[in-house]
Every structure is written in structure tokens, then in C-alpha cells.
Amino acid sequence: MDRESLADLIHRAQLxxxxxxxxxxxxxxxxxxxxxxxxxxxxxxxxxxxxxVFLRVVRMIGKYQDDGRFEAWIFRIAANLVRDRGRRSxxxxxxxTLAERDGEGEGLDQFAGDEDAPHAPLERGEDVERxxxxxxxxxxxxxxxxxxxxxxxxSFKEIAESMGTPLGTALARSHxxxxxxxxxxxxxxxxxxxxxEQES
Amino acid sequence: MSTYSFQPDEHAGxxxxxxxxxxxxxxxxxxxxxxxxVRVELARQRPSWSLRLPRWSGALAAAAMLALCAGLVMRxxxxxxxxxxxxxxxxxxxEAFNAVPIEDAELAMLSDDIDNWQTGSTxxxxxxxxxxxxxxxxxxxxxxxx
Numbered sequence: 001m002d003r004e005s006l007a008d009l010i011h012r013a014q015l016x017x018x019x020x021x022x023x024x025x026x027x028x029x030x031x032x033x034x035x036x037x038x039x040x041x042x043x044x045x046x047x048x049x050x051x052x053v054f055l056r057v058v059r060m061i062g063k064y065q066d067d068g069r070f071e072a073w074i075f076r077i078a079a080n081l082v083r084d085r086g087r088r089s090x091x092x093x094x095x096x097t098l099a100e101r102d103g104e105g106e107g108l109d110q111f112a113g114d115e116d117a118p119h120a121p122l123e124r125g126e127d128v129e130r131x132x133x134x135x136x137x138x139x140x141x142x143x144x145x146x147x148x149x150x151x152x153x154x155s156f157k158e159i160a161e162s163m164g165t166p167l168g169t170a171l172a173r174s175h176x177x178x179x180x181x182x183x184x185x186x187x188x189x190x191x192x193x194x195x196x197e198q199e200s
Numbered sequence: 201m202s203t204y205s206f207q208p209d210e211h212a213g214x215x216x217x218x219x220x221x222x223x224x225x226x227x228x229x230x231x232x233x234x235x236x237x238v239r240v241e242l243a244r245q246r247p248s249w250s251l252r253l254p255r256w257s258g259a260l261a262a263a264a265m266l267a268l269c270a271g272l273v274m275r276x277x278x279x280x281x282x283x284x285x286x287x288x289x290x291x292x293x294x295e296a297f298n299a300v301p302i303e304d305a306e307l308a309m310l311s312d313d314i315d316n317w318q319t320g321s322t323x324x325x326x327x328x329x330x331x332x333x334x335x336x337x338x339x340x341x342x343x344x345x346x
Contacts, residue, residue, distance in 0.1 A: 178214035
């Protein structure tokens with residue numbers, strides 16, 4: 001979607017045009033869902049929070065001033081909701097760990113969601129499951145930076161502003177988190193097909 | 201204590217490595233349920249939305265106040281002008297009245313009547329004097345009759 005089309009959609013949504021909201025859901029909901037699922041590793045939470053993100057968009061879009069970063073705005077809402085959910089539950093949002101996967105495996109079967117996404121072969125892939133589980137082992141702040149980069153393509157400056165941290169902190173979190181993630185994924189032996197270098 | 205140095209190329213490589221993993225696929229029903237929830241929320245907000253004043257309502261209210269003030273000033277200012285004009289008109293009338301010579305026929309007759317009245321009064325007085333003299337004369341001459 002080009003910038004003009006998105007600006008038009010936003011304008012119509014600000015006028016409470018239901019069709020415009022439908023289009024925004026079609027365009028963003030998949031990535032918002034993916035971001036929340038990667039953050040929480042809980043399909044139910046991902047569905048609930050994805051819905052809540054768009055309800056907040058409905059409530060707040062009247063105050064949104066289009067600066068060409070609607071995507072960052074909507075993912076900030078999602079990140080705040082995930083954080084709030086984590087604080088409210090007084091526990092780690094992660095429900096799955098590598099240990100669980102290596103043990104019974106029941107949790108990962110549930111996470112794979114075959115019933116809901118039967119045509120997502122890559123989603124059922126072992127590496128994807130391991131990635132999801134590995135992400136849950138990272139500190140939440142590191143996971144959030146990495147996932148905002150991945151799903152929202154936000155700049156580090158935007159991420160730092162969104163999280164209320166200095167730019168250097170956001171960079172460090174991303175660097176540490178990715179290094180740890182690759183370590184957890186056994187990237188040392190797998191090596192990156194795209195030429196990603198092994199952490200020293 | 202471990203330290204690390206941030207290498208942009210290395211970091212970009214790590215991000216590219218992560219990108220090779222596909223994003224989770226959203227179940228088909230989620231988008232529909234989100235849209236339905238959005239419509240419910242829109243319907244819920246609509247009454248309050250319609251009652252909410254638009255952003256420019258403040259400016260509109262200010263403009264209405266200014267228009268009202270201007271109307272009041274024009275109304276009372278107009279009255280004041282008429283009043284001044286009336287005063288000016290009365291003064292002009294008095295000046296004009298004084299400047300105009302009395303040539304009106306009725307006024308002239310009135311003036312004559314006044315003069316005649318004075319004249320009449322004088323003649324009455326002389327008649328009375330004459331009568332008085334007659335009485336006095338009659339008192340001295342008993343044969344004289346009135």
C-alpha cells in the first residue's frame with residue numbers, strides 16, 4: 001500500500017468509516033498478530049490482543065496526526081498492550097520454553113496451531129517452533145526490540161522513543177538479544193544461509 | 201563481566217538471519233472477528249461521536265461572540281448617532297428660525313392686534329378720563345345733565 005492510499009485510509013478511518021477500518025485490519029492485522037504471538041507465545045493472547053489493538057485504534061485514531069509513521073504508531077499500541085498484559089499477569093508472558101519443547105512437546109503442538117492455520121507449512125516447521133521458544137528465553141525488552149524491528153520495521157530511534165529508553169540502550173538490547181537468540185538456536189553450527197556471521 | 205562491541209555489519213547480518221524465518225500466519229477467523237469487534241466499537245462510539253463538537257467549534261463560538269458584540273455595538277452606536285443628529289437638527293432649526301424674517305401674514309396680524317390693543321387701551325383710558333371730567337363738571341354745574 002502506497003503512502004497516499006494509506007493516508008486516505010487513515011483520513012477515512014478518522015471519519016469513522018467502517019470500510020476504512022476493514023482495510024486497515026486487512027493490511028496490518030497479520031503482522032500485529034505475528035508480533036504479539038512472538039512476544040507472548042500464546043495464541044489466545046495473540047488473538048485477544050490483536051483485537052484490542054484495533055479497538056484502541058478506533059478509539060484513538062481521531063487524535064492521530066499522520067506523519068507517515070502509522071505503522072510505528074499501531075505497533076507501539078501493540079507493544080504497550082503486551083507490556084500491560086505482562087504486568088497484569090505478574091508473570092512472564094512466555095508460556096513456552098525450550099525445556100517444554102524438549103520435554104512433553106504438548107505446548108508446542110498447541111502453539112503450532114494446526115487447526116487454525118492448516119496451510120502454513122513453514123509455521124509448522126521445527127525451526128520456527130524453536131525460534132518461538134527461544135524468543136521466550138530472552139528478556140522481554142530485548143525480545144520487544146527485536147520483534148519491533150522484524151515486524152514493524154521501526155528504526156532504532158523510534159523503538160527507543162516507544163520504549164522510553166536511550167537510543168544506545170535500544171541498540172544494545174537488539175545486539176544482545178540477537179546474539180543470544182542465535183546462540184539458543186544453535187546458529188553456531190547451522191550458519192546463516194544469508195551469510196549472517198557467527199557471534200564471537 | 202562480558203563486554204561487546206557493536207558492529208553494524210554484524211548486526212545487520214543477524215537481522216538478515218532472523219528475517220529468514222517466516223512470520224506466524226494469522227488464523228483465518230481472526231481478521232473477521234477483529235472487523236466485527238471494530239464495527240461494534242464504532243456503533244458504540246457513534247452517539248458520543250455525533251454529540252462531540254468538532255475541533256473548530258471553539259473558533260465558531262468565538263466568531264459568534266464577535267458577531268454578537270459587533271451587532272450590539274452597531275445597534276447602540278446607531279442610536280447614539282441618531283441622537284446626536286437630532287440635537288444637531290434642533291440647533292439648526294433654532295438658528296434657521298431666528299434667521300428667517302417674520303413675514304407670515306398671521307404673525308403680522310397678530311402684531312397689529314397687539315398694537316391695536318395697546319391703542320385701544322389708550323383710547324379707553326382717554327374715554328375714562330373724559331367721563332371722569334364730565335362727572336366732575338356735572339358736580340359743579342347741577343343743571344348740566346348726562
